Amino acid sequence: MLHDSVAKRRSLKALAAELSAIAFLVPFLVPFLVFYVWPVVKGGWMSLHVWGVAGKQRFVGLDNYAKILRDDNFYANLWHSFYFVLIFVPLVIVFGLVLALLVNRKMPMRALFRSVYFLPYVLSVSIVCFIWMRMLDSGSGLVNSILAAFGLPGANWLTDPDWAWWSIAITTVWWTVGFVMVLFLAGLQEIPVEFYEAANIDGANSYQRFRHITLPGLSGVMRVQIFYQVIASLKLFGQVHIMTQGGPGDTTNTFVRYIYLTGFKKDLFGLASAQSLLFCLIMLIITAAQYRFMNKRED
């Protein structure tokens, strides 16, 4: 009898604990379900239909997906998104690391430098883009003016297919490198000073200290940063939409802009939903692959 009631009390207690855990999760779960899970489910449903301004028109099964896979633009724009990852991620990681190393040194006005490098990150994408559009203007832009002052030929930064991607990449580096720097800085401060002292005693030069202490010490942060930057740059939209409108031609038309055009400019919401889900799937595969790859290296 006694034993029974204790067990009962215990299970009640466990239930209460469960319930309170759920109660604590509700503030997260409700918005997550309403604003994330439900739109995805609805998007999946829409992707099986012809869906226009007026809503559902007719059921077409997997036709939308078949149509996308037959569309040359799908492959072209997907490649553009990956191309940006290839040129941007190494750039922002290297610059972020260099900046972090610089502002980690003891120097006057260190806090000022740190803040200045970080500042662009707080701007919104449209402001950043307009600043750089002005600077990269082929006629009277600052960049071409400076080049001209040195007797160098300018370029059509935003309308020349050879330069457009680099212009977008440089703009994005300027905008986001501060965030990368801050994370590296945090990583640098985790590395025990004793390691460097010991290396000094052993007579290691600065390159050797960097190669054998700093870099390995940052490997954890580095992995997170690459992971995050790959995902963020695959989702590139604002910069190309504002600065080049996907141009010249469709040179900088990324996958997300392709979805945007299909949905919001052409009113083909069913097709756009299918594109979004395919893109989501591709991102999941990449994320999983990255995750596997990184965990393996850690072992």
Add this chain to the structure above:
Amino acid sequence: MKPGKWLQTTMVLTLAAVMLLAGCGSNSNEEGSGGTTTSAAETAETNSGPVEITYWNLFGGGEGDFADQIVKNFNDSQSEIVVKALRLESNEYYAKLGTALASGKGPDVAIAHVDKIAPFVKANQLAALDEPAAKAGFDYADVTDSNAQSVVYDGKHYAVPIDTHFHMLYYNKDLLDKAGLLTADGLPNLGDVSPEGFKNFLTELKNKLPDIEPFAVNVPYFHEPFYNLYYEAGGDLLNADNTQAAINNDKALQVLNFYLDLFDSKLSDVNDKTPWQTFHDGKAALWFGGVWEAGWHFGEQNLNVGAMPLPPIFGSEQHWGSSHTLVVPAYVDPAKQEAALKFAKYYILEGGKIWGQAGHVPAGKAVVSSDEYKNLPYRKYFIEAQKTVKFAPKTDKYNAIDTSIQEVLQNIVFKKVTPQEGLGIMEKEINDILAN
């Protein structure tokens, strides 16, 4: 500051920034703003005060001031209706209006371009206006016939057109004068009006004024200059019953080759991302600009500009045109529909006088024929040019078709495909859209 503390501060700052940005994002993506104004309007009505109607529009920049003035004047002119104007960002306007119409929550009256209303009409999301118009004492006979006709579907009016807008040939008189290419009447001395003649004119300009761009072309929105000359050549986007693409033909090819030739001969700058500004700054001699730029160019002290209808370079005087209209969503109750139509009536009869100053040709017959309007600079040419505009084909697929054409045109201009290939792609894409 200690390093640790500094890091903490930065992290807090980052977090604040991220939250701020997220806030902005959701603000501009959600329908929140529209929803709240509507509920505000509803509470006002139950108080049996004046009828409050919410009015969405997309007028920014120079024309926005004129649009605001009209709303203010209307509100001041009577006491039974209060119009609450909400200006939305023009790029996202139709995404928002579409969502509002589909969800049944949003404006009581809204601006829509004439070429955008077909899908909404087809979806039964817009109110037919003949009945509320009669109640509000508004007569479609007061509207220019071509405008009134443009909003008729199945014999019923679904909008109140407030204007027609299109492009004019703007020319910099000082530059043309310097090059000796201005006639005694102050018009460009175009000579032979043909593709070759026009190119010769530009070449002469270039020779006389080597630092000036002879003809600024709207490359970022290249479909506009393309439509203008393609319509001049007698071309159509679709066949007569809007079931097939009609764009892959010699006329389109000639127009495209004409523009590409101008770019190649440096008579126009393909790399200019703000050609309207180039012209406004006096760095280009000619420009096909919208009538809505009239107030801006004519108002600039340092700029001596004239405007004339687009010369019939490719034969006819047909050219691209569109029109702003006022629409009333189907979910709006009859009382507010009537109020909305009273506002529309005011826009046609009175507001047009102010609207005409912005540059658009007002749709009200009385306003356009008034001396007040005709005395505005170059408006007699505007009225002339308005007679030969060609509106977009009346199909609910127009958005998709127009977007496809825009994308392919960019690839043609920047030589990722040849004009021939590009027209083939357009034809295929348009036929795919129409078959769906």
